[in-house]
Amino acid sequence: MAEHGDLIEAVHRHAVGFVESVGGPIRRLKVTAGEVTLEAEWAGPADSADPADHAGPADRRAPAPHGATSNGQGPDGVVSGAALVAATVDAHGTRAAVTAASQGASVTANGTAATTASVIPSPTVGTFYRCPEPGAEPFVKEGDLVTPGQQVAILEAMKLMNPIHALTAGRITRILVEDAAAVEYGQALFALEES
């Protein structure tokens, strides 16, 4: 059963990473590990972090909710509340599912995906640094716009300082890792709202 435990743990970790990367109130998240599907439903819109906006007027853009595939298509993401994630495994132990409900799940169904949420993943195992050197200003802050190729962090691995670059243009919605923290291969470092 150890494998099933590992599977649940992995699914759980990825689901949490995904919820964080979307950076908005998740209404429903379904993850199936067997044939790899990821479904998400969330409520928007949110141009600001003001909770009042979540119940904003109905004249906001296109209708929602909408689903997304695992490429991380998302809303005008705003961080709103902590996600609650639970993992279950079926009787045969061959499929794992994760459901997530956020505190913001009751907000209006209005909203649109004028932008795409994505993450900047870690290219390797190492130590994540937000600043060019200790005490210096960070490369980017939450809310900053970045351009493709712009350096957003340093990843130290095997005595080498490796620059981490944004691959697409967009806005940094969330920094998902503490400065000087150890990170794994593929771990989401930044949540990005592509523009």
Added chain:
Amino acid sequence: MFGTVLVANRGEIALRVVRTCKEMGIRTVAVYSSADEDSPVVRMADEAVRIGPPPARRSYLYAPAILQAARLTGAEAIHPGYGFVSEDADFAEMCQAEGLTFIGPPPEVLAMLGDKAEALRVLSAAGLPVLPGTHRPIASAGEAVEAAAGIGFPIIVKALSGGGGRGMAIAMHPSELPEAYARARSAARAVFGDERVYLERYVESARHVEVQVLAGLHGQVLHLGARDCSVQRRRQKLIEETPVPGLPEDVAAELCERTVEAARAVGYVGAGTFEFLLDDAGEFHCIEVNCRIQVEHPVTELVTGVDLVREQLHVAATGTPGITQDDVRLNGAAIECRVNAEDPARGFLPTPGTIESLTLPAGPFTRVDDHVRQGMRVSPFYDPLLAKVSVWAPDREQAIARMERALSECVVTGPGVSTTTAFLAGLLAHPLFRDGKHTTALAETFDPA
């Protein structure tokens, strides 16, 4: 001989030293950081002491912890391997003060040759050709510009406490010198905690040739031939071989003899390597001395049949090498490839991580200096060396074919883990390498795609 030796290192070299100690009936003590508790040396050594957390400055570079481990385990001598404390004169002195034998040159020799500028003055005085340069620290950009006139461009600005290709900057033209000076100085401060730099003529295209020496306490010095380490990327050697391809035997012999004289003149003790650049005009220039066992020592061992670690222990315990120059017979050709956890397709990004599966080469005349095991995590805190693959053959052509066969057997997998195996195979197949006409520029410009 020593009863107990502590190995103050990690990875493949720690395992390699422990293996020879076992063969000699010497009890071994391994020291390890918490990142290395799964390392095979921890189990292979008779005793293992955890000396600190993963960052090297708090474990493998932290002298008090290493010395305490030696006291606790009753070690009489410390083998420092390469890197870490191996060329640290202060550490060697602390060992002396504790009544421990440091397996390497005495602290005075380490201090003299560890100061790269002073080393060049001393080596030049000892009769070895060196590149034109200041051979003393430069205190300002203005002074650098003044000194440059007597050296000639291009010029490389190097850290006095430097090594491993770090803390240096190149100025191709006079206009670039002030900036190169500033860059090297700040890198030297960041990397070595010593911002002093000096200037030297930069040789863009050259062969890297080095001579292995072994010296006793009383002027008994012998050499074990020359190696070619011209396949380098960012001053990190990738492929090493012996003999030096294309170098006439009499020229190699003369270089080795001059090196032996110089090693005697500077009071060298133990195993060491004198490094030279061989320029397009066929001139040798001594660039530095590595006061320790070298990563690439297996190729010398394969053509001489001499166990260099055993000789290091012999010198440290008795004051004299266990062999004489007459015992050294160079036979055949040997090549070593360093298999690193790096991804050539992503600019040689280091790729540490958990090793899911591991198949290392084996077979006739094939030596693997290993340390990674299946399921082990290759730590992001240390260098990317996964294994050294070395082969011996009667001649270079057969050695290359054997190395290609050996590399083709090498398969390492894990999430996010890549290796340089295919890149190395590409270099071996390169016409310049085949002809032995390659320089240090080969791997820098080689695109395997």
